[in-house]
Amino acid sequence: MDIVGSYVEIEGDKTPYSLIRQDGGADTLAVILPGAGYTTQAPLLYYTTGIFYNKGYDVLHVNYSYDKEKLAALTEEGFTGTVRAVIDRVLEKKNYRSHILTAKSVGTIALVRLLEEERFRQAKSLWLTPLLQRDDVFNCLAGIKHESLVILGDQDPCFRRERFDELERNRLLELSLIKDANHSLEIEGNVHESMDVLKSVISVVSRFQV
Numbered sequence: 352m353d354i355v356g357s358y359v360e361i362e363g364d365k366t367p368y369s370l371i372r373q374d375g376g377a378d379t380l381a382v383i384l385p386g387a388g389y390t391t392q393a394p395l396l397y398y399t400t401g402i403f404y405n406k407g408y409d410v411l412h413v414n415y416s417y418d419k420e421k422l423a424a425l426t427e428e429g430f431t432g433t434v435r436a437v438i439d440r441v442l443e444k445k446n447y448r449s450h451i452l453t454a455k456s457v458g459t460i461a462l463v464r465l466l467e468e469e470r471f472r473q474a475k476s477l478w479l480t481p482l483l484q485r486d487d488v489f490n491c492l493a494g495i496k497h498e499s500l501v502i503l504g505d506q507d508p509c510f511r512r513e514r515f516d517e518l519e520r521n522r523l524l525e526l527s528l529i530k531d532a533n534h535s536l537e538i539e540g541n542v543h544e545s546m547d548v549l550k551s552v553i554s555v556v557s558r559f560q561v
Contacts, residue, residue: 352404355370356368356370368440371404373409379450379451380408380410380449382451383399383411383412383454384434385414385458387456389456391414396455398549399553408451431461434458438465442470450473450475451474452471452475452476454481456481459488460485463488463491466491466495466497476497477500477502478501479503480503480507480509480535480536483509483511483514501526503515503529504528504529504531504534505531506531506532525555532548536552
């Protein structure tokens with residue numbers, strides 16, 4: 352394992368990233384976009400990283416972080432531009448045959464726009480607790496032409512039952528709804544059940560591969 356850490360700077364703001372590379376090289380890049388406060392070291396993304404690395408992929412963590420003030424001032428274009436700048440930096444140095452894009456929560460805002468790019472036309476995507484209340488996220492998922500996995504909980508404030516039911520019409524979407532799970536895909540007040548949910552989610556992710 353070779354881990355390269357660096358950052359991109361846009362208008363004085365630095366966004367760190369980590370590229371976890373296979374020792375023997377890889378032809379697939381997995382990009383992970385965390386939530387605003389749910390980092391790449393939090394359980395869902397930590398173990399998803401392990402799954403992807405064990406499958407032989409290089410894994411890119413885009414490690415942005417936003418406090419409430421910055422999050423409130425964030426624009427879709429500015430946010431996606433930051434994410435795109437990190438990805439561009441990595442892809443300048445190596446071309447990959449395939450990509451898998453993973454996003455948690457606020458990261459799904461950037462994912463919507465990345466999937467519009469020609470270079471990700473064939474990319475698979477993994478959506479963890481997507482912001483279904485947003486029209487851009489919902490419309491992207493409803494019309495997505497990439498094989499994709501969506502995982503969320505029915506106690507997530509971002510969950511919308513009617514929209515979720517509509518997404519079931521898209522056969523390219525694999526949908527997993529976790530009963531009683533919140534926005535972190537945990538069961539409030541129940542550690543053991545939360546661990547069971549984590550194991551279940553990681554098992555589903557493991558079966559979803561390029």
